[in-house]
Amino acid sequence: MAGWSGVELDGLVLHSGRLTLRPWQPEDAAAVRAVMADERMHQHLALPWPYTDSDAHAFVTGHARAGRAAGSRLDCAIAENASGRLVGSATLQLPVGADSSAEIGYWIAAADWGRGYATEATRTLTRFGLANGLARIQIRCEVPNAASAVVALRAGFAFEGVSRASLRSGGLGGDGLRDGAVFARTAGDPDKPVEPSWPKLEPLSDGVITLRPGGPDDWPVLLAEANNEAARQWALYDKPMPEAGARAMAARAPLDRLVSSQNLLLICEAASGAGAGVLGLRRPGPPNVVALGYGVLPEFRGRGFTARALRLLADWAFSTTPTVRLELGCKAANVASARAALSAGFTEEGRMGCRLPNPDGSHSDEIGFGLVRPAG
Template sequence: MYPENMVSAGPYTLRRAVEADADAVARACDDPETAQFLPVMPSPYTREDALNWINGISRETWEGGGADYAIIEPDTGEFLGAAGLKAPDRFGNSEVGYWVAPWARGRGVATVATRALAELAFTQGVPRVSLLADVENIASQRVAYAAGFRREGVLRGASGRRDRSRADVVCFARLASDPGDAIRPYLPFLPGGELTDGVVRLTPLTLADAGDYNATVSLPDIYARRVPPEPPRYAESEERCRYARHRWLAGFAAEMAIRDAVTGEYAGDIQLANVVPPLEQAMIGYGLRPEFRGRGLVTRAVDLLADWAFTHTRLRRLIAGTAPDNAGSQRVLERAGFVQEVLVKGLLPGPDGTRVDDIQWSRTR
């Protein structure tokens, strides 16, 4: 069904892997980052494993109607990675997959190969090409967006991990009728990976923050102001931190740790959530550990986040809400340039079935 040799993929070419590729394949696949999200790949990975892929697994893919390509730098013949298409299912749909050698990362290799394979599949009559990525595999999700694949949802527990646990998987797809243009994330990642003014640092939440995050949001005076007003289970906090970069890339929320810029200590959290692209609006929320209060860290964090949002996203309006008796949070918002707009009666759930009024604030571009 698919041509075996010299498929053009922008500056690279795709061809069927041969035994001469075995050493490069083994070296690439023995890299922990390559193997991390490919649990069926042997680890450690040897030259014999590479030959088994070339002469066995890959051969079966070709004979079954799919394709397994080596990605090659045409001028030098250097092996850069691999990309392939599964055989069409009973509805004619296919799935694309890829991995890139450590020495070729950061060059757009996977994006170019994925786009080329999707277009090749469409020329063969395939109506839909899907792409699946572990929820923690942010690099692969960025490839999907850049290759014009739309995010469709999360498949819970759809894949395995090397530790025998189950992994949630993000499903992307591109239809033959889709334009295929690169999809730009509504919330880009932070320039340089963080925001700082020299006193406070904002860094994306990660799984390593789960303990500090859970301890902070479990404080009674913090969870009482959240929705719902109850302490989270640790598993919920862990999942929130594990999913944080995925939700960021998907445009749902930008969730960050507030840190002391000098010591790096975790001081609290701040997030841009409830993102509404048609309104170009999002909501800011935050919480701070008691030992860091009174130093103006939250005001600085809100300023940093607002400046980033108005400079690097299409957002034009940021909102926040406070309970009428939350004078501390109101002072933070006033100092950060927010203005009070309206009091909404009984908007928020309170303890024991009560309702709490909400003072709403805004800061505009």
């Protein structure tokens, strides 16, 4: 029998509104094996693939029980109160010695994604830990794992940064170590969700283009848009974007949307769904002001895609967010970019001398454009 902070862990059971967090039992092995037969479970979990009966048995009788026995982890099977059905796993990694920091990890069966079970289980473990003397609890997830990041925010954990090469990659196609997004909650933090930086944007379409959130699979569009000849003409720097840079930017886009001032959207051809360009959003500083940047691939130019994307974005921003002003700029000689801004309803507001660098080391004047929320 082992305890932690005066609490006996061996048979400890925690309850929430819909869930029971209980010790693992040998009879859970079949349910774990069934859950792990779904490939989706292995995208971000560093587990064996294929996941066998012996793997499941070793987990529920070994690793998942050893932490409680040693007083080092509170490993919990997550079961529905109403049915008793196993739906996931949650672990509170407990501190050693005088340390007062802990870490929570979790997984939910793919069939039960979207039901809020991970958030509910995380809040339950967090309340238990903070009530028993922990000063800080953290959650780490792979940078592309936006679903896990959403759980952390909803459970009241604030984003603290990215810990590079700190997590083992998932079992399917794993390639070593990956960057981890770090979230934490302290004893002094309010017990309420942390709001994401940007509201959720469902795909927007006018029948010709679709504007949707960008993600990890969109790196080829980012790479092609940054490195084609026309784009390089107006680039700020002399070096093209490397593939690794495009992959990293696309992989981080869902996390950025949740925790940063950046928001990467993809402009797609509505008929085919093909990626045609990018539209980037950034909050430059003043409240409720959003700065925009954009680019369209050569094969889709001349069809008004940029202006259409700007109109869709403006309608969404002014109708569903507190945004009061959109602004953008382009080099003075970039006639096509200026034409797109004017076509979308932006007003030319002025010229700033020598503001934007050119690849050859010289500088170009920038023309600024703005669009404000309609009155009323």
